[in-house]
Amino acid sequence: MIGLHVRKTLKGSGKNIELELSLDIKKGEFVTLYGESGAGKTSTLRLLSGLLTPDLGNITVDGSVWFDAEKQINLPSQTRKLGYVFQDYALFPHMSVRQNLEFALTKEQASTIVVELLEFMELLELQDRKPMSLSGGQKQRVALARALVQQPEILILDEPLSALDYAMRVKLQAYILRIHKKFKLTTILVSHDIGEIVRMSDRVVELQEGKVIKTAATADFFGLNKASAKFKFTGEIISIQKEDVVYVVGVLIGNELVKVIADLAEVRQLAIGDKVYVASKAFNPILQKI
Template identity: 50%
Template sequence: MIRARIKKRLHGAQGEFVLDVSLEVGEGEFVALFGPSGVGKTTLLRCLAGLDLPEQGSLVVNGETWLDTAARINLAPQQRRVGYVFQDYALFPNMTVRGNLEFALRKGADKKRVDALLDLMELGELQHRKPDALSGGQKQRVALARALASEPRLLLLDEPLSALDHEIRQRLQDEILRLQRHFGLTTLLVSHDVSEVYKLSRRVVVIENGRTVREGEPATVFGSSQSSGKFHFAGEVLAIEPADVVFAVSVLVGNQIVRIIATADEAAKLRVGSRVMLLSKAFNPMLQVVE
């Protein structure tokens, strides 16, 4: 269990504001932080990692105090058992893939962990290459493996896939989800992508102007009820779930998730990632596949 309270004065595009957020995250839970740029999401991660110090704050992880400004407790980043994946990879350019992973090992740790991660992440054939010889997707896989090398109690992902194209991004989303479940890692993700939040997280915390304004399951937080009348919107299928004798299809339309009931025949024509047109005839929304 992680309990955190972070309060820090920041300067944004609209002037000065205060980041004032409380978080409680269960062990092994995957939580997304969502909101506009410049509202303090990255600063929150950096404070949890020990890279920034809040004016006021506390952080307790599984009963161990990592931060308590009132008691003047502030563990150094290397003492916090945090894995951090940055948007720009932050790999050491003078080290090979293996060297980057070995550098992240805890003192005295068995180097067999590096071999295991290279195998798990399918990086064995790349282990002797340096970052400048890797593609963006390969660099991000190395960055993720390096974050796991330290055996973290908390994994922080700061828009780790935003610079990648759609196909690679989707593959790495699957990889992140597989690894998070494999290691049972408590994970916090910063993302501006609603479909990514929906796919990866079980709970989303929406932050605006430095404060939490909504939180809950992604389908609830981003859900949208449509009024009657004719309309048509392009969207992307996020999930297809059986519901008794029909199927519930979750479709991303802009930044909203709409749930539509489909028959078995209609659902058979769909797949996650399909582009669809959301149509309405009177009170009955329909889905039409467009690719």
């Protein structure tokens, strides 16, 4: 169990944000932090990891106190049992793939964990290559593997897949889910991609101006339980065109464009750029705004 109950004043170029967090995460959960840019999602990860120090409050993990302002307890980030994966990989360019993983070993650790992770992440054939010679997806697999070297209990992911194309994102989402289950991790993800969130998360926590404004199981959060359907896909509306007495709504689902017939009442609630799910009910396609 993670208990994050802290306050922190974040100084911005425009105005200060008062981060006031009261968040509990169950052991083994996969939770996504969701919200607009500047809501405090990355700062929340940095507070948990020890890269940012709260002004007030406490952080506990499985009964162990990581931070307590009143008792003046603040564990250094390197002693907190978590792995951190960034969007920009943060690999050492002068080191090979294997050396990047070995650098994360503690003095007490055997190197067998490096071999295990190279095999698990399908990196054995790449172990002697430098990061500059790798694709974005390969670099992110190395970053994921390196984050697991010290066998953390918590994995935190700060938009790790946002710079990748759709096909690679889907592949790495599968890797992350395998990692989450195999190593029995508690995983916290920051993402704006609704399809990614729906595929991966148990629960979504929405932040706005530094505060938790909504938290719910993923399907409930996005309203995916409101309709009984044979199938459901998430997508983004990219076109709305009138044809005779009906409208044709173009929805981008992954790399595929799906066209759905809608009436005026449905179209009035929709706009280009809206996130929706496309479902089938009684053999009729339906659109629901997320």
